[in-house]
Amino acid sequence: AQKVTQAQTEISVVEKEDVTLDCVYETRDTTYYLFWYKQPPSGELVFLIRRNSFDEQNEISGRYSWNFQKSTSSFNFTITASQVVDSAVYFCALSFNAGGTSYGKLTFGQGTILTVHP
C-alpha cells in the first residue's frame, strides 16, 4: 500500500528562520513520483515540485530546496529565510500508476501547517 507520512502537524517560526518539513513515504512500486504542494488559506493547491523515483538529485529553487533520499524513503523540503507569505499548509504526495497506464493515483500526507510570524 502507498503511504505518505508528514511527522510535523504544525510548525511555527519567526521570519528569516530556516524551516524543514519532513516527508516519509512507503511504496512497493519501483516507479513513482513525489510532489510537494502548498495550500494557502484561499484553498487552491499550488504545485511546488515533482521528483521521479529515479532522480535523486537535490533541487534548489530560490529559497526552497528539496532533499530526496531513496535509502530512507524521504523527501524533505526546506525553506530558507522564511517569510510571512510562506504561511500555508504544505502537503507531500506520492503518485503511482493506479492500473493499466491511463491514469495515476495521488496519495497525500496529512499536511504540515506552517506559520511564519513577523
Next chain:
Amino acid sequence: DTEVTQTPKHLVMGMTNKKSLKCEQHMGHRAMYWYKQKAKKPPELMFVYSYEKLSINESVPSRFSPECPNSSLLNLHLHALQPEDSALYLCASSQAGTYYGYTFGSGTRLTVV
C-alpha cells in the same frame, strides 16, 4: 490554456437540494479526478475518469454522482447531502498514460445546511 476551471467557487445548499459542480479543462488531458477535502485534512480521492469512463470510485456514497460528458468536462451531481459533506471539492486532470502531471482547479467550497 493550462488551467482547470471549477464552478461555482462557493455553494450553499440545503439537504433536500440538487446541485452540480462543474470542472472544465482544455489541455487534452484524458484523466480527470474529483477530490474531497475536509478542513485541516488532506485531499481524498473520490472518483477517477479515464477516457470518459469511470475507472475508480472510492466507495463514495450514491448521493454523489459523477459524470464525464466529454473529454473536457467533469461534473459532480449532488443530491440529498448531509452537513458532514461540507468540504472543499477539488477537480484535477492529467495526461493519459502519465501519473505525474496533475493540474488542480481552485476548488468549490460547499456548505450543506
